[in-house]
Structures are given as C-alpha cells and as structure tokens.
Amino acid sequence: MGHTAELERMVREMIDAVADRWTMLVLEALEEHGEVRFTKLAELVGGVSQKMLTKTLRQMERDGLVVRTVHPVIPPHVEYRLTDMGLSLSEAFCGVWQWVEEHQERVRVAREAFDARPKVVVVAK
Numbered sequence: 001m002g003h004t005a006e007l008e009r010m011v012r013e014m015i016d017a018v019a020d021r022w023t024m025l026v027l028e029a030l031e032e033h034g035e036v037r038f039t040k041l042a043e044l045v046g047g048v049s050q051k052m053l054t055k056t057l058r059q060m061e062r063d064g065l066v067v068r069t070v071h072p073v074i075p076p077h078v079e080y081r082l083t084d085m086g087l088s089l090s091e092a093f094c095g096v097w098q099w100v101e102e103h104q105e106r107v108r109v110a111r112e113a114f115d116a117r118p119k120v121v122v123v124a125k
Contacts, residue, residue: 017063018089022048022056027082030066031090035081065089 017023022045029044030036036044042053057080060066065086071077082090100107 014063017059018093020056022052023060024093026053026056026060027065027086027090027093030080030082031087035069035079038078038080041080060086 018027025045025048026041029041033040033044038053038057041057042048042050045053048056057066057068061068063085064083066080067083069079069081071079
C-alpha cells in the first residue's frame with residue numbers, strides 16, 4: 001500500500017496532535033486511572049489550565065481517542081476514558097518511555113557535555 005497525500009496529511013495532523021505535551025500527559029493519566037472526572041484529570045496531569053485541558057480533551061475526542069460521558073446530575077458529572085484507539089496510542093508511546101529509561105544516562109551526559117562547551121559568539125559584519 002503506497003503513501004497517499006491523504007495518509008500523509010493525516011499522519012502529520014496526528015503527530016501535531018499527540019506530540020503536544022498535554023495530550024501525552026492526558027493519555028498517560030487515563031491509561032493509568034481508567035475513567036476519570038475532569039477535576040481529577042486536571043490534578044493527575046498537573047500544571048494544566050482548565051482552558052488547555054478542555055481544548056486537549058476536545059481534540060482527543062474529535063480524533064476518537066477519548067470518550068466523554070456526561071451523567072445527568074446537578075451539577076453535571078463528566079468523565080473521560082480512552083477508547084480502544086486511545087489505548088493503542090498510549091501503548092505505542094510506551095516505547096518512548098522505554099527508550100528514555102534505557103538512554104537517560106547517555107542523554108544526561110550528552111547534555112552536560114554540550115552545556116560545558118565554551119559558548120561561541122558569532123559577530124556579524
């Protein structure tokens with residue numbers, strides 16, 4: 001099966017969507033905790049504004065990664081959980097965690113070596 005322009009566009013869109021730090025953290029939180037209320041999810045993610053969490057969850061719902069359930073009580077009780085696609089994406093990112101775990105010391109050493117290099121100042125003429 002060859003790459004079509006539509007497939008390429010979709011891949012780029014999904015990379016843009018899931019490479020976002022908040023999406024990654026929401027994926028992780030929902031994968032670990034299952035169905036979670038909005039306020040609890042905000043606590044689990046940490047540091048995210050209500051506006052950004054709402055935006056992230058809406059995009060994830062649009063992409064079919066999250067299911068939003070509204071319980072008809074006062075005040076409304078809203079919960080989020082990953083779909084099968086969301087779970088499979090979370091599993092795919094597990095490889096990133098494993099890579100970081102395996103290479104974290106080498107990355108730290110490389111960063112320290114880079115940061116210790118003399119700073120080069122380029123003077124424009």
